[in-house]
Amino acid sequence: MTLDLRGLTPAPVTPFTPEGEVDHASLAALGSWLAGTDGVRGLVCLGHAGEGTFLTAEEQTAVVRTLVEAADGRVPIIAGITGEGTRVAALEARRAVEAGAAAGLLYPSHGWLRFGYQPGAPQDRYRAVHEESGLPLILFQYPDATKATYDLETQLEISAQPGVFATKNGVRNMRRWDTEIPVLRAERPDLQILTCHDEYLLHTMFDVDGALVGYGGIAPEPLVRLIEAGRARDYALAREIHDSLLPLTKAVYHRGSHMEGTVALKIALELRGVLPGAAVRSPLLPLADSARGEIESALKHAGLI
Numbered sequence: 001m002t003l004d005l006r007g008l009t010p011a012p013v014t015p016f017t018p019e020g021e022v023d024h025a026s027l028a029a030l031g032s033w034l035a036g037t038d039g040v041r042g043l044v045c046l047g048h049a050g051e052g053t054f055l056t057a058e059e060q061t062a063v064v065r066t067l068v069e070a071a072d073g074r075v076p077i078i079a080g081i082t083g084e085g086t087r088v089a090a091l092e093a094r095r096a097v098e099a100g101a102a103a104g105l106l107y108p109s110h111g112w113l114r115f116g117y118q119p120g121a122p123q124d125r126y127r128a129v130h131e132e133s134g135l136p137l138i139l140f141q142y143p144d145a146t147k148a149t150y151d152l153e154t155q156l157e158i159s160a161q162p163g164v165f166a167t168k169n170g171v172r173n174m175r176r177w178d179t180e181i182p183v184l185r186a187e188r189p190d191l192q193i194l195t196c197h198d199e200y201l202l203h204t205m206f207d208v209d210g211a212l213v214g215y216g217g218i219a220p221e222p223l224v225r226l227i228e229a230g231r232a233r234d235y236a237l238a239r240e241i242h243d244s245l246l247p248l249t250k251a252v253y254h255r256g257s258h259m260e261g262t263v264a265l266k267i268a269l270e271l272r273g274v275l276p277g278a279a280v281r282s283p284l285l286p287l288a289d290s291a292r293g294e295i296e297s298a299l300k301h302a303g304l305i
């Protein structure tokens, strides 16, 4: 299968039963719905929205298998690879390959968030994980406000390495975005550039090939249209779609932290009738009682319920 993520790649949540186990039946229903939505190019599991780091290795593998089966060849399943050490991440990638993943979204080593990294370490992490698993990889650009963000040179070097075919950019610094995206485009013309700025998608929509976002797991239909409008440089249409989604964007992503967004995604899916419940796993906590009403009226405003 050719890995072409030009369009929408949702990162679906991982549903849990009320007892806290992975709810594979609901995951399969969610995966099948998303895979069958026009314009969806792939599904990314085990990322932030998928609570991937909250799952055991066995649960992670089972999630990949369930989604591969549910997608039934319609779209590739891409696994978030989050292991802290490079060897641990490479083993995780190998397990994902065995479970049927077609690509990996390789996260920075999370210690880097606090301590930063040695020059060359990100390049080495991408090289080793690809060499040891054979998995095609997506570069994950973290926010500028973290110490795990990659400077332009590092992004250029990683994206020149074998196996790296796309970048998911969440830099959240428009000066860097406007400076670095044109250089990546010019220097790496085959690199697929995907935004992950869930909370202000419009602002990045005109420079990208697509979006790889948790948001896509609850509102794939308008997001596909928003990406198409951006690629057509139709600002008026993009603005209209953005405005219809803005209350939902606020209800899901303009909360105290991005972590609360995952809880909100599950509530939205329950309200849309896609999931039977919105259980999350610790360290996530339920949202305030008012959240459900806010999400419901935002979904109505967007015409999604």
Ligand SMILES: N[C@@H](CC=O)C(=O)O
Residues within 6 Å of the ligand: 047, 048, 049, 169, 170, 196, 197, 198, 213, 214, 258
């Ligand atoms: N959209 C978020 C969370 C997704 O992985 C990000 O920017 O990292």
